[in-house]
Amino acid sequence: MKNLLLASTSTLHGQKYLEYLLPEIEKHFNGCSEILFIPYARPGGISHADYTSLAASAFEQAGLAVRGIHEFSDPARAVKNADGIFTGGGNTFLLVRELYANQLLPVLKETLRNGTPYLGTSAGTNIAGLTMKTTNDMPIVYPPNFTTLGLIPFNINAHYLDPDPNSTHKGETRETRIKEFHQFNTQPVVGLREGSWLEVKGSEITLKGGKSARIFKAEKLPYEVENESSLNDLN
């Protein structure tokens, strides 16, 4: 039975890394002795080792040890054997390229379908969707494919941001970008605001964190769903 926490962001304004998620992390990974960390997204170009240290120092406060997947000679086996898995944010193109390069997508998908508890933040959340085609990230590297894990039957837009009514900038709003996405793709998109996460328990998908989320469907007007709403029927 799938057991996923898919968070929009790792960090809230004015807080430390993962601070707001620590109570959830403690519950979610209860009984795990060591968490496998996937640092491939490398925010700001940070090294795998430094990123793993950052994750470890946060997880330590929840009484959990962390080991980076780059430390294993057989990363697929590390995924299969993990007590729990956390994929951090950064650049989704880089994350997906590395997952393909290490042939990890099939084993990660199977492992998470079988119930290994998983936390994703930002890019680590994007990859739970059907494709990475609704990431906000810059295409700094070329992945062999945009298809991701498909653990949920829709896409996520992490760090969802409402249009700023006072903006004079002419770059596209997030809503315009997702509208463009729906000219070429049919799956729904959940605009997940910072501080929100999706809790996935088997086929139950629930919005958590206190905020509403914005749902985009092809050829429909976008709408809001409230905190604690079920998204089981969104596909």
Next chain:
Amino acid sequence: MKNLLLASTSTLHGQKYLEYLLPEIEKHFNGCSEILFIPYARPGGISHADYTSLAASAFEQAGLAVRGIHEFSDPARAVKNADGIFTGGGNTFLLVRELYANQLLPVLKETLRNGTPYLGTSAGTNIAGLTMKTTNDMPIVYPPNFTTLGLIPFNINAHYLDPDPNSTHKGETRETRIKEFHQFNTQPVVGLREGSWLEVKGSEITLKGGKSARIFKAEKLPYEVENESSLNDLN
């Protein structure tokens, strides 16, 4: 001799489409009877025909006729025979996918190297750089490659936006994204603010439009160059 205008945006806040560029368009395409428009980037999912009408209504004010490339049975020949070419903004992934699908990149590159006057705005400017890896757009479709025209020896970040010191949003700033780009790529990036354009005349590249631009190089601190600066040595 190359003869390009590469604008950050088509439209300034509170103005009509291409309004601020009309005096430049008139000079740049002086002597042309018809401009070939490449509408592939389809902003907001608008159709090729509607986008071409929008471009035509702006160019009409500069006394120029416009025809969309989608109206030609042989688009490569349309590029070769064009008096002048304009590629509008929208989604860079879509634009690049369509350019590859129609096998237009080599012919467009050769035609523009040989001096056919060209205007790009936003996505149409991004493709003049070495790659599309510094676009801000959402990857709504998967192009076969991120390599673009390489008419200038660097990349452009269109709609360049300075970090907002009052923001509480945790999505990456533009500067952070470009820093990530430079972990994996060596070419410089010109952060081109809205209202700015690059004028390329042969090997002479000049910043125009009244604003400074921000230059990013791998392993260097970013710096500003003033309006009317030469970028001939940036590579």
